[in-house]
Amino acid sequence: MNSLSMPVGHAPDRIWLQSYPRSVPAELPPFKHESLGALFDESCRLYADRKAFTSMDRSMTYRELGEKATAIASWLQGEGFRKGDRIAVMMPNVLQNPVIVYGILKAGMTVVNVNPLYTPRELEHQLNDSGAVALFVLENFAHTVEAVRARTGLTRIVVTSLGDMLGLKGHLVNFVVRKVKKLVPAWSLPGAKPFAKVLSEGSRRGFTPVAINRGDIAFLQYTGGTTGVSKGAVLTHANLIANKMQMALWLNSSFENRPRPEIMTFICALPLYHIFALTVNSLMGVAIGGHNVLLANPRDIPAFVKELEKYPINIFIGLNTLFNALLNNEGFRKLNFSHLKLTFGGGMSVQKPVAERWQQVTGCPITEGYGLSETSPVATANPMNTGEFTGYIGIPISSTDVDIRDEDGNSLPIGEVGEICIRGPQVMAGYWNKPEETARVMTADGFFRSGDMGVMNDKGYIKIVDRKKDMILVSGFNVYPNEIEEVAAMHPGILEAAAIGVPDQHSGEAVKLFVVRKDESLTEADVKAHCAANLTNYKRPRYVEFRSELPKSNVGKILRKNLRE
Structure with missing residues (x-):
């Protein structure tokens, strides 16, 4: 079921078009590119000498990005992987990330983005659910891969280190990360390939262009599992x-x-x-x-x-x-x-x-x-x-x-x-x-x-x-946590706040507010008085709990479900 084949209707007569900036059309013009790989190749050609990505003071031009991504695509093809194969990428924002992702897309394969902070249980689920056959991982997270490898379908693992694309400075960065800050837990993945070797092997192999059409799968993007x-x-x-x-x-x-x-x-x-x-x-x-x-x-x-x-x-x-x-x-x-x-x-x-x-x-x-x-x-x-x-x-x-x-x-x-x-x-x-x-x-x-x-x-x-699932029902009234959190954020003594519903024998649910103080002298009475001045009675927090920090997702979204648990 692809949305592209759906007729475009006029949900409430598209009243929003009256609010469009004058240069924005109601409909997209025809597509210029058939695939993300084609778009990528064109940019690397047009902007060859421009900086594309910078990390830790090391910049990579579009020309270099194009060459290295092509080397990744060639290496994957040489290892026997084919169009449509799912390749997992488990790393933070380092230069290797776009090199690998665009290399996979260029080869017509599907990127499976993996949060590097996943627990072994979460990683195992995603690798097996996606049917990933290969994985690129930053060495800081290789111990998690080691814990689940035997129970997955991975046939190739490539390990990279933080300093791999930073030139001479990279050796120092790796030393500090491994030995001084001790940010790389011990790991053992027999047969895993070092990233530098993959790049050099890939650059010697020829790349075979792949016919990719718009309906092909570019990414399997896993949702946070809120449901x-x-x-x-x-x-x-x-x-x-x-x-x-x-x-x-x-x-x-x-x-x-x-x-x-x-x-x-x-x-x-x-x-x-x-x-x-x-x-x-x-x-x-x-x-x-x-x-x-x-x-x-x-x-x-x-x-x-x-x-x-x-x-x-x-x-x-x-x-x-x-x-x-x-x-x-x-x-x-x-x-x-x-x-x-x-x-x-x-x-x-x-x-x-x-x-x-x-x-x-x-x-x-x-x-x-x-x-x-x-x-x-x-x-x-x-x-x-x-x-x-x-x-x-x-x-x-x-x-x-x-x-x-x-x-x-x-x-x-x-x-x-x-x-x-x-x-x-x-x-x-x-x-x-x-x-x-x-x-x-x-x-x-x-x-x-x-x-x-x-x-x-x-x-x-x-x-x-x-x-839907965050809505609090107080005596039959819908209470929305966003509104309470926004009111709490207006108080100069509050750094962050999160609201949830807790069971209440009189009203079904009551509002509980978790607060991180900006001002250490802030009291529960201060918070309640501020909310009473800005919220109608049934929306006011019945309970206030102070925390040193609130649980957040990998992107920094406050996790109300963790507070509910």
Whole structure:
């Protein structure tokens, strides 16, 4: 079931088109590229001498990126792997990541992105569910692979080290990482190939071009498993090319009334194995000949700020927790933001107090968008030419329909809360080997049911109210954690907050708020008084628990399910 074959309908008469920037068309133009490999090859040719990616002060040009990715593709072919084989990649934001990913795509194989912080149980599930036959892994995580290798179908494992692509400096980096910081647990993977050897073997082998069409699978992108077991969203070459084109149109509109930098420099702090950075940083960056500055550990905020000092960053892709952490760093607030043209927020709701402070500090508004792994990911975004934070997730992007529906799949009128349903060329082909799960989320008329609750206004702007499963029911009233968390974030003494529902014999459920203090003198009474001043009675937290930190996903999303457990 591929979204591309679906008729494009007129979910509430596409009222959002009235809100489009003047340069953005309602429909995408015809595709120029048949595959991501073709798009990649063209960029490497057009922008050969430009910097493509930088990591730890070492930059790689498009020419070098193209040569090394071709070597990976040749090596995979020489090992007997064929078009359609699933190849897993388990590494953070290092130069090897784009080299390997584009090499796999060029060979017509399917990338299975793996979170390197996975436990053995999670890794084993994903390798076996995807049927991965080979794996590229950073040595820091090789011990996890060792724990499960015998129970997987892997026939080739390639191990790389942090310093592998850093030139002479790499030897020092490896020494520090292994011996001083002791960040590489002992591992043993007999027969595993070192990355450097794979590159040299691949560069000596000839590459045989592969016929790849748009319907071929580019990525199996595993969703975080919020509904239980982690599932692979099947993303085709067409899905990702469409989303890249949609984002490029949106990006272009932000320069309708101002000069555009000749070369766009992106900061890539979100992990490339996550769909948001994969499309918006890597694919977008490559397509426009941009320069991505990779950060392997964005949680080290002081080191992050030092990187930001070195480069004229034009495009900042992030999410609420990251914006918030940076704003609370004194060094960040002193940076020169004159080059910053665009801040794009997604992954979770951007809170108004955070957006207001970001604009105050950087002079650049946060443009919020929305999407999921299943939508490659971007489905809606705010226009980028307005210069303001709206508090909405925006309007459906080109060739995309969004309909707000009730439990029975009926379209709801403007202003009513229901499930956000999405149709467009970026919607996945389905879940890998899970027809029942696919049928559960895909409607007969080709819409993907997101599981998120939202509301649309008369200009076509959508507001997320919350995840279905996160909704709290207090005496029959729906309470949305996002709203409570946003109110909590307005208090100057609160750094972060998360709200969940807990059982209550009087009201069915009551609100519990977990708080990380910014001001150590903050009390439970202070928090409750602040919430009482800003929230109606049934929405107010009955319980407040102080924590030193909140559980977060690999991307920095606060995990309410962990707090519920």
